[in-house]
Amino acid sequence: MIRVSDLSKDFTLHTQGGTVIPVMRGAALTVAPGECVGLTGASGAGKSTLMRMIWGNYLAGAGSIRVAGIEVVGADPRVIVGLRRATLGYVSQFLRVVPRVPTLDVVAEPLLALNHPAEAARERAAELLARLNIPQRLWGLSPTTFSGGEQQRVNIARGFAHAWPVLLLDEPTASLDAGNREVVLGLIEEAKKRGTAILGIFHDEAARARVCDRLVDVTGFTPGKAA
Numbered sequence: 001m002i003r004v005s006d007l008s009k010d011f012t013l014h015t016q017g018g019t020v021i022p023v024m025r026g027a028a029l030t031v032a033p034g035e036c037v038g039l040t041g042a043s044g045a046g047k048s049t050l051m052r053m054i055w056g057n058y059l060a061g062a063g064s065i066r067v068a069g070i071e072v073v074g075a076d077p078r079v080i081v082g083l084r085r086a087t088l089g090y091v092s093q094f095l096r097v098v099p100r101v102p103t104l105d106v107v108a109e110p111l112l113a114l115n116h117p118a119e120a121a122r123e124r125a126a127e128l129l130a131r132l133n134i135p136q137r138l139w140g141l142s143p144t145t146f147s148g149g150e151q152q153r154v155n156i157a158r159g160f161a162h163a164w165p166v167l168l169l170d171e172p173t174a175s176l177d178a179g180n181r182e183v184v185l186g187l188i189e190e191a192k193k194r195g196t197a198i199l200g201i202f203h204d205e206a207a208r209a210r211v212c213d214r215l216v217d218v219t220g221f222t223p224g225k226a227a
C-alpha cells in the first residue's frame with residue numbers, strides 16, 4: 001500500500017544564504033495492507049520529514065513514493081487532494097482547524113467530503129468522540145479552546161472517522177492518559193484488522209511494541225550516517 005524507493009531530500013535554507021542541507025538519501029520501505037510499520041531513529045534523523053513527504057507536504061528531491069499505486073513524487077496537487085480524501089489519512093501531532101467549526105463537524109468532515117449522508121457522518125463522529133472521552137457538552141464548540149490532550153483526541157477521532165486504507169500516525173499516544181492511550185491503541189488494532197496499512201512514529205515504546213509489526217530505522221537513510 002506504501003512503497004518508498006530510493007528517496008532523497010535536501011532542505012535549502014533561502015533565508016540563510018541558500019545553504020543546502022541533505023537530510024535523506026536512498027530511503028526505502030514498504031507497508032503492506034494490515035501491517036503497522038514504526039519509524040525509529042534519533043531525534044533529527046528524519047522521521048517526520050519522511051512522513052511529510054509521503055503525505056505530500058514536503059517535496060522529495062528524487063525517488064518514488066507510491067501510495068495505493070499512485071505516485072506522490074511530482075504529483076499534481078489535485079492528485080494529492082484526491083488521495084487524501086479517500087485513501088490516505090494522517091493523524092498529525094497537532095490539530096489544525098478552521099475556527100468556529102463545532103467539534104462534531106470537525107470529526108465528521110472527512111466523511112461529508114466523501115458524500116456520506118450527514119446523519120451517518122455525525123453518528124460516526126459522535127461514536128468516536130464518546131469513545132475518546134470528549135464530554136458531549138463540548139461537541140457543539142470549536143476545539144480551538146480545548147486543552148492540548150482534548151485537541152489531540154479530536155484529531156485522532158477525525159483521523160479514524162473514515163476507514164482510510166493507508167494511515168500515517170505521528171505520535172498518536174503522546175500526552176494521553178492511560179485510559180485514552182488504550183482507546184487509541186484499540187483503534188489502531190481495529191484499523192489493522194480491516195486491512196489498513198499504517199506507518200507511524202511512536203516514542204511510546206510499549207505502544208510501539210504492541211501495535212508495530214516491524215520497525216524501520218531512518219538513520220540508515222541519513223546522509224553520512226548510513227549503517
Ligand SMILES: Nc1ncnc2c1ncn2[C@@H]1O[C@H](COP(=O)(O)OP(=O)(O)OP(=O)(O)O)[C@@H](O)[C@H]1O
Nearest residue numbers: 011012021023041042043044045046047048049050
Ligand atoms: N522545514 C525544514 N527546513 C530545514 N530543515 C528541516 C526542516 N524540517 C526538518 N529539517 C531538518 O531535517 C532533519 C530531520 O528532521 P525531522 O524533523 O524529520 O527529524 P525527526 O527524526 O522527526 O526528529 P524528532 O524525533 O526530533 O521529531 C533535521 O536535521 C532538521 O533540522
